[in-house]
Amino acid sequence: MIRHLFKLIWNQKRKNLGILFEILFSYMVLFAVFTFGFFYLRFYLQPLGFEYKDRWAVFLNWNDTPGEDVETIQQAMVDQLKGHVEIERFAFSNEVMPFANYINFTGFKTEEKSEGAYVFTADDRYFQTMGMHLQEGRWFEEEDESAPVLPAVVTRSFGKAMFGTDSPLGKSIIEGDNTQRKIIGVVDDFRFGGDLEGRNNSVFLRMATRQPAPRMLLKVKSSAGAAFEAKLLKDFQRLAPGWSIEIKYMEEMRRTNIRQRLIPLIAFGIIGLFLVFNVALGLFGVLWQNIGKRREEIGVRRAMGSTQKEIASQFIGEMTVLATLSLLLGVFFAVQFPLLHVFKVATEVYIAAILAGMLVIYSLVFLCSFFPSLQAARMHPAVALRDE
Amino acid sequence: MIALQNVNKVYQTKSIETVALNRINLEVAGGEFLAIMGPSGCGKSTLLNIMGLLDEPTDGAVSINASDLKGYSDKQLARFRNKHIGFVFQSYHLINDLQVMDNVEIPLLYRRVSGKERRQLAAEALSRVGLRNRMEHFPTQLSGGQCQRVAIARAIVGQPSIILADEPTGNLDSVMGAEIMEILLQLNQENGTTIVMVTHDETMARQAHRIVRLFDGSQVM
Ligand SMILES: Nc1ncnc2c1ncn2[C@@H]1O[C@H](COP(=O)(O)OP(=O)(O)OP(=O)(O)O)[C@@H](O)[C@H]1O
Ligand SMILES: [Mg+2]
Numbered sequence: 001m002i003r004h005l006f007k008l009i010w011n012q013k014r015k016n017l018g019i020l021f022e023i024l025f026s027y028m029v030l031f032a033v034f035t036f037g038f039f040y041l042r043f044y045l046q047p048l049g050f051e052y053k054d055r056w057a058v059f060l061n062w063n064d065t066p067g068e069d070v071e072t073i074q075q076a077m078v079d080q081l082k083g084h085v086e087i088e089r090f091a092f093s094n095e096v097m098p099f100a101n102y103i104n105f106t107g108f109k110t111e112e113k114s115e116g117a118y119v120f121t122a123d124d125r126y127f128q129t130m131g132m133h134l135q136e137g138r139w140f141e142e143e144d145e146s147a148p149v150l151p152a153v154v155t156r157s158f159g160k161a162m163f164g165t166d167s168p169l170g171k172s173i174i175e176g177d178n179t180q181r182k183i184i185g186v187v188d189d190f191r192f193g194g195d196l197e198g199r200n201n202s203v204f205l206r207m208a209t210r211q212p213a214p215r216m217l218l219k220v221k222s223s224a225g226a227a228f229e230a231k232l233l234k235d236f237q238r239l240a241p242g243w244s245i246e247i248k249y250m251e252e253m254r255r256t257n258i259r260q261r262l263i264p265l266i267a268f269g270i271i272g273l274f275l276v277f278n279v280a281l282g283l284f285g286v287l288w289q290n291i292g293k294r295r296e297e298i299g300v301r302r303a304m305g306s307t308q309k310e311i312a313s314q315f316i317g318e319m320t321v322l323a324t325l326s327l328l329l330g331v332f333f334a335v336q337f338p339l340l341h342v343f344k345v346a347t348e349v350y351i352a353a354i355l356a357g358m359l360v361i362y363s364l365v366f367l368c369s370f371f372p373s374l375q376a377a378r379m380h381p382a383v384a385l386r387d388e
Numbered sequence: 389m390i391a392l393q394n395v396n397k398v399y400q401t402k403s404i405e406t407v408a409l410n411r412i413n414l415e416v417a418g419g420e421f422l423a424i425m426g427p428s429g430c431g432k433s434t435l436l437n438i439m440g441l442l443d444e445p446t447d448g449a450v451s452i453n454a455s456d457l458k459g460y461s462d463k464q465l466a467r468f469r470n471k472h473i474g475f476v477f478q479s480y481h482l483i484n485d486l487q488v489m490d491n492v493e494i495p496l497l498y499r500r501v502s503g504k505e506r507r508q509l510a511a512e513a514l515s516r517v518g519l520r521n522r523m524e525h526f527p528t529q530l531s532g533g534q535c536q537r538v539a540i541a542r543a544i545v546g547q548p549s550i551i552l553a554d555e556p557t558g559n560l561d562s563v564m565g566a567e568i569m570e571i572l573l574q575l576n577q578e579n580g581t582t583i584v585m586v587t588h589d590e591t592m593a594r595q596a597h598r599i600v601r602l603f604d605g606s607q608v609m
Contacts, residue, residue, distance in 0.1 A: 001497060003503065004490065004497060007486060007487075007490055008485055008486065011485040011486065011487075012485050296481055296483075297483050300481045300482075300494070301494065301498075302442070302466070303440065303442055303469065303475045304475070304494050304495040304498065304542070305466050305467065305469045305470020305471070305495055305498040305546075306470075306497075306498050307463045307466040307467075307498075308462050308466075309463070310498065380443075381442040381443075382434075382437040382443040385437075385442070385477065385481065386433075387478065387479050
């Protein structure tokens with residue numbers, strides 16, 4: 001029967017070639033959509049390297065307050081924070097922080113190698129406040145203030161990129177052109193770009209004690225809400241009347257970050273699915289028309305002893321064979337991406353996209369051919385055979 | 389062999405009711421060559437379709453080879469047709485997308501017959517109608533008479549005991565029509581195949597053992 005199907009398909013190659021290319025086109029679109037989808041899904045499923053729940057970011061804009069005064073005011077703020085039971089931890093950093101629009105990218109080098117990295121300036125309490133994870137060594141401490149060589153904490157990815165399998169602990173790196181840093185700790189990758197961005201090389205530098213800081217990070221009790229936020233803001237405003245101060249929930253910042261990155265992705269997905277939907281509709285139309293055109297054939301087969309089931313299976317079978325031919329071609333094109341490493345996308349993402357695309361195509365073809373085939377099977381043989 | 393008892397067929401469309409067959413009682417004996425005649429629209433094709441299990445009577449009973457076919461499922465009817473009945477139609481009804489060979493094989497596809505055996509049986513059937521050398525042709529490359537011979541090969545490839553032919557020579561000139569008639573007579577005489585043939589041609593009908601005449605759905609002779 002399969003041979004018979006192949007012959008039917010082959011002898012109708014002109015018409016079937018059109019269907020074949022339609023399916024192929026749909027598959028390639030689906031492959032692209034799934035690749036993007038899985039690419040970002042994979043990021044989404046990986047740990048961020050820090051916590052955002054119950055974390056608040058306080059944006060401090062000193063305006064034209066002189067440096068010494070900033071220091072005094074911030075000390076007063078710290079004293080006030082210590083008085084609130086809602087505040088479990090707090091820390092200071094510069095503008096470069098997760099979900100923010102600031103980045104600081106700098107080159108680092110050893111004698112053998114140089115690597116770029118995102119640089120964060122964070123104080124001694126930052127690690128615990130942000131719920132980060134240590135791989136080796138330690139985070140900054142008060143005594144680092146007087147260390148002869150400035151300390152640095154690096155992420156695992158940075159350590160790997162720079163030192164391969166060697167432990168980065170105790171190694172020296174040169175920041176930019178001249179500043180020497182000694183690595184005292186390695187932390188889990190810190191995906192400050194959010195859930196939909198991959199790992200990066202990052203380096204943390206120590207913020208000096210009492211250094212004026214434009215960002216304050218708070219770890220609050222889960223019960224702390226808008227009322228406490230308003231109170232805190234008011235207290236801060238009283239301490240620093242000339243400053244512009246804003247409190248943002250990091251959970252909210254994360255949501256905004258995801259939304260912003262998702263919009264183009266969703267747009268692309270919708271366009272893709274729209275294209276595929278159109279092809280499916282076309283396919284359905286062609287098959288439906290086919291049944292009409294092949295009325296005589298259906299009648300003959302029924303007269304010669306085909307059951308209704310066999311008629312339906314034949315039509316669905318023809319489409320399945322066609323879909324398989326299209327998919328062979330489609331998969332051949334699709335596997336070139338992982339084989340040739342065209343983009344920086346993990347092989348398993350491609351494989352998942354290849355399989356998901358096949359699944360959708362087979363389901364779609366089955367759906368599109370099911371009702372026309374059922375219609376064909378239900379055609380009354382005497383009616384199908386009547387001469388026009 | 390074929391027995392119709394009080395067979396009525398009524399076509400019900402929205403507003404009109406057409407009585408295509410009116411209380412037909414008919415028996416066709418095994419090995420008989422029966423011709424059915426009658427004016428256009430009198431119900432000949434309807435009668436043949438009912439005999440061939442392609443259509444069901446509105447009421448009345450049909451039995452073939454002593455099997456009462458009432459209550460048969462679609463699958464049982466299909467298998468029964470496949471095994472016992474061969475069809476030949478006025479307009480051949482060949483599948484144009486398939487070569488002659490593959491057209492002839494079709495009845496065997498619905499039995500469990502191996503590809504090799506199918507080839508062989510199809511070739512034999514085509515030899516019987518003198519078209520062994522046209523196996524690779526497509527129906528569109530054949531004359532009308534040749535097409536009808538292919539259709540006959542397809543009807544006999546499964547060696548059915550009954551052949552139902554609905555105006556098999558209706559589209560052919562007299563020479564080709566006579567050729568087809570010759571083949572059918574030969575099948576009837578040499579293989580004992582029961583043949584029921586609808587025709588408008590009096591001289592052909594006279595070559596059959598018996599003629600049944602229909603008029604407006606009723607048997608008149
Ligand atoms: N599916 C149908 N629905 C409604 N009426 C039908 C149907 N099939 C046949 N008829 C009617 O039944 C009657 C008998 O039709 P049938 O095809 O059996 O005639 P026929 O004797 O074979 O005619 P012809 O010699 O032209 O082939 C006709 O009046 C026809 O219009
Ligand atoms: Mg007729």
